[in-house]
Amino acid sequence: MTTATLNEQVFRLPDLGEGLTDAEIVEWKVAVGDTVTIDQIVVEVETAKAAVEVPVPFAGTVLRLHAEAGTPLGVGEPLITVGATAPAAPEPAVVDAIAGAAAERYREEEQAGSGNVLIGYGTGHGPAPRRRRRRTAAAAPETPAPAPVAEAETEGQEEAEAHAPRVISPLVRRAAREHGIDLAALTPSGPAGVVLRRDVEQAAARQAPAPAPAPASTRPTPTAAADGIVRIPLRGVRKAVADKLARSRTEIPDATTWVDVDATGLLEAKRALEAAQPGRRVGLLALLARICVAGLRRYPELNSTVDTERREIVRLDAVHMGFAAQTDRGLVVPVVRDAHRLTTVQLAAELARLTELARTGSLPPALLTGGTFTLNNYGVFGVDGSTPIINHPEAAILGMGRVVDKPWVVDGALTVRKVTQLSLSFDHRVCDGGTAGGFLRFVADCVERPATLLTDI
Structure with missing residues (x-):
């Protein structure tokens, strides 16, 4: 104008x-x-x-x-x-x-x-x-x-x-x-x-890719008062995240359930996939995304949203998988469109592409909206568990803690296994604890025995 x-x-x-x-x-x-x-x-x-x-x-x-x-x-x-x-x-x-x-x-x-x-x-x-x-x-x-x-x-x-x-x-x-x-x-x-x-x-x-430029920092400049108090402007991405999380807590009656999981089998599946696809990296987040897609097909209640004006639960068919990514500009949630149509290797490639765009600050707004379910790998920060806040207006978010060696009982014998914690926060308006627990248990079983996914192919 x-x-x-x-x-x-x-x-x-x-x-x-x-x-x-x-x-x-x-x-x-x-x-x-x-x-x-x-x-x-x-x-x-x-x-x-x-x-x-x-x-x-x-x-x-x-x-x-x-x-x-x-x-x-x-x-x-x-x-x-x-x-x-x-x-x-x-x-x-x-x-x-x-x-x-x-x-x-x-x-x-x-x-x-x-x-x-x-x-x-x-x-x-x-x-x-x-x-x-x-x-x-x-x-x-x-x-x-x-x-x-x-x-x-x-x-x-x-x-x-x-x-x-x-x-x-x-x-x-x-x-x-x-x-x-x-x-x-x-x-x-x-x-x-x-x-x-x-x-x-x-x-x-068709040509060799040029190196990506280093992202410029766009963090708000803090101001310090004489008494040592530091004031940081709540702007941009930080403001948007604050507003969205506050709205989630205000509008969504959420509940959280969690389970400890033996992830040894999942790590073995990761190595096998990478060996079968030389030069391609398949991260744990991609495997977890594939498992969640299968889980949402079994428990579609969690792939939904609530229309508060019409007082309706809107159950969605397509799975647009969001994932939390920490950047210099703050926390952003890129969205993998139509995750249910992608193979595990394709999911890994798309997650890597979006992560790079987020890191360089090149994500367009269209790739930051429209998610239907979110993953959060807070294990990268070295913590075991969390109660993640639902990404409004979605109905659920699954979090994964760090994978560490822990004593575990296998076939009646004590051994050391790779263990992680999975936590699921869900909107209690769209389902009860039985549905949420069933979804989380299915995800946990697939993490422990990835072959379980073959039953849905």
């Missing part, structure tokens, strides 16, 4: 979708006095779900940055002011029309499962930015005159714009940069000739 006064255009924080109403400035990609082009990334912001890059919908000279890094802004608040240069910036009605068309393409991409995130409101085919100085400026006291542009340069720029690829998603641009992909060399597969993320991924698969 924009407003215009003479040659100045004010670009306001756009609607970032997914019900998000605000965002925090993480880093400006431009400074006052820089020349920007249509669809150039000008700022990185952090929402409650992900860090995203925002492009500007018109060209010109940066006159003012309306907020410093670390400042939260609401949707519709001024973000950046740009002084127009030839050709003139689009009228607000044109920008709104472009935004509507782009949003429609986003919905089509989302339904197709491309994983793209729509932030752009520009034409999607502007040339690469001339300068990208990484420094922060709050405002400009004076308006610098735009640099003159030679006629030959203008013609060359217009020609470049005419043949440049149409890219709506900033994440597509980021993925292309990370893999060293030339967007102009790709054949677009999206509607209206738009380059989609899958186009970049397919091109990346």
Whole structure:
């Protein structure tokens, strides 16, 4: 959304979708006095779900940055002011029309499962930015005159714009940069000739992957008072997690049940699978996910949600498996879509892919929502047990503690086995303790004797 006064255009924080109403400035990609082009990334912001890059919908000279890094802004608040240069910036009605068309393409991409995130409101085919100085400026006291542009340069720029690829998603641009992909060399597969993320991924698969950049820390900066009290702003992901957990505790009458399990057989199955698939790692979380999918088929009550307005239990068919992942930005829960359709090896690969995206802060909001059941491997923190909080609006969450050597009785004899604890928190509105206990016992039996899963194949 924009407003215009003479040659100045004010670009306001756009609607970032997914019900998000605000965002925090993480880093400006431009400074006052820089020349920007249509669809150039000008700022990185952090929402409650992900860090995203925002492009500007018109060209010109940066006159003012309306907020410093670390400042939260609401949707519709001024973000950046740009002084127009030839050709003139689009009228607000044109920008709104472009935004509507782009949003429609986003919905089509989302339904197709491309994983793209729509932030752009520009034409999607502007040339690469001339300068990208990484420094922060709050405002400009004076308006610098735009640099003159030679006629030959203008013609060359217009020609470049005419043949440049149409890219709506900033994440597509980021993925292309990370893999060293030339967007102009790709054949677009999206509607209206738009380059989609899958186009970049397919091109990346045909070449050696480039090393992923180290993620920048986006943790809130604490402030210390004279009395030694430290105050840390509750923003971004931390705020979203706090709100969701508080809502879960407020709305869901949860109960927790747990059991100690001999995981020796599961570890043996893990080694056997990896030996059968050289070069592929199959983690315990992937095996546990496969077991839980089978358990949810037997006990579908736990793959459901409660519609409080209609006072109905909504039982779901598809299993979208969420898993807790700790990152520099805090705790996030990526979601493996249609986990019930994946093999164990495919589950392992998808878990690894999503974990890497979470680690680098590249997870789009679409991959952080829509889960129906969650796994939490708190054993990686060196603890044995927990009472996990249900990820609202789901009905259950299964936690796994560390695997340690413990004395265990096998066939009447005392021996040392690999033992872990499984804990299940469930919504008591969707089922009683018998159903929850049956599910947990089935999971435990499969952990102890993985061959039990063969009965469901």
